[in-house]
Amino acid sequence: MLKAQLHTNWRDIPPEAHGCAAALGNFDGVHLGHAHLVHSTHAARPDLPLAVVTFEPHPRELFRPQDPPFRLSLPDERFAALQALGVQHVFQIGFDEEFSRMTAERFVEDVLHDALCLRHVACGPDFAFGYRRGGDVTFLAERTGELGMGFTSVPALADAAGPYSSTRIRRLLQEGYPERATEELGRPWFIRGQVQHGDKRGRLLGFPTANIPLGRHLEPARGVYAVTVRLPGGYTRPGVANIGRRPTINDGQESRVEVNLFDFDGDLYGQTLSVALHKMLRAEQRFAGLDELKAQIAQDAQQARMVLNAELAGI
Structure with a gap:
């Protein structure tokens, strides 16, 4: 298995990490739905290095610090799980007050295009980003196209109960069903x-x-x-x-x-x-x-x- 590289400063990405196809999201738990997104990203552009763009801390930890801890996976655990999926570069963006005020336009242009130099991006149907969640899948598809980047919207992986999600797995654990959480995490x-x-x-x-x-x-x-x-x-x-x-x-x-x-x-x-x-x-x-x-x-x-x-x- 190739060893993945972790990048924590999006303003200083080495040239050898440029030109990736990247899946976007928080990836808390790196469950089967996340694996589906990563594999779909690779399938869209198998000729490009596979990457993930994620955030640390989880935005909810910044916006709702009074909430009880809710994380399924911490940064080291998430990195290891993504590496096991074949991800070669993990761009872990520091999510602080300043970054939270970045507009959706600036995120796509300054971060994804200019800094990370991505050639293709993919996300799930509910991905929202930018100041006050001003950007959605439609905006991302349009703006990446204008910047010459490829884009894939990946349908959520679902079963009879609905889409796989970190929220659903948290609920299973809180209700005392770790064996069912195992099925959804893989x-x-x-x-x-x-x-x-x-x-x-x-x-x-x-x-x-x-x-x-x-x-x-x-x-x-x-x-x-x-x-x-x-x-x-x-x-x-x-x-x-x-x-x-x-x-x-x-x-x-x-x-x-x-x-x-x-x-x-x-x-x-x-x-x-x-x-x-x-x-x-x-x-x-x-x-x-x-x-x-x-x-x-x-x-x-x-x-x-x-x-x-x-x-x-x-x-």
């Missing part, structure tokens, strides 16, 4: 973060856990999940994770991921793990005491093993 959804020191209570209960903050990731339904954990070095281990605020202990802290890796004994503090959610086993609940909680954790771990073994066996 891979399990995961939370990636650095292991932090906790209160060591899991170790006292006989189930030591790696504690990972949710950070800017979406908070899925609170509860217990069967998970697989990707460790540094590429190793993957099965486990069980709790996502929530630990109501039995009632520590008042923000929601986080606490994952117990099966048959593992090692120091993970400070390391970056990716915790992939496979199935929600139960909702978050309060227990009468730590003994009852410990018994339930043992049951959760046994159930998670069964779920993951069945999945591995293709049952």
Whole structure:
């Protein structure tokens, strides 16, 4: 697989990155609909290097900073997923107050044409851009044509429930259906973060856990999940994770991921793990005491093993 190049300064693009065919969008989660857009872009101009133009932070994070975190994928995760689709150049445009005031006309002419020197662009039917979303697909088609750039409007990939979308996948995760989110993403959804020191209570209960903050990731339904954990070095281990605020202990802290890796004994503090959610086993609940909680954790771990073994066996 060719290694993609990441460009974060649209005003200084090296000449070797000029002349691409680029898909436009936020690409949060890089789901099957996004893959369809990328593949359609390549099919339109297979003779050109394949690129993506995206934004960071997500515009919603700038315009609605009071909203809870909602991201399906952070920049590194998105870049890796786009690279896996064969994208050669990712133009990640810094979306700040100044950029948000750029008109649709200036975006097409100054950014896409003059700075990135794109030869072909593609987008989905709902793509809107520019100050106050002043540009749409019709405007983009007209203006790129006037500037001598090719354009493809790509119909949204859909199933019986409608078009694939990041919004739809967020809802599935918030309702506790990670296995259905996996179907729409084309891979399990995961939370990636650095292991932090906790209160060591899991170790006292006989189930030591790696504690990972949710950070800017979406908070899925609170509860217990069967998970697989990707460790540094590429190793993957099965486990069980709790996502929530630990109501039995009632520590008042923000929601986080606490994952117990099966048959593992090692120091993970400070390391970056990716915790992939496979199935929600139960909702978050309060227990009468730590003994009852410990018994339930043992049951959760046994159930998670069964779920993951069945999945591995293709049952």
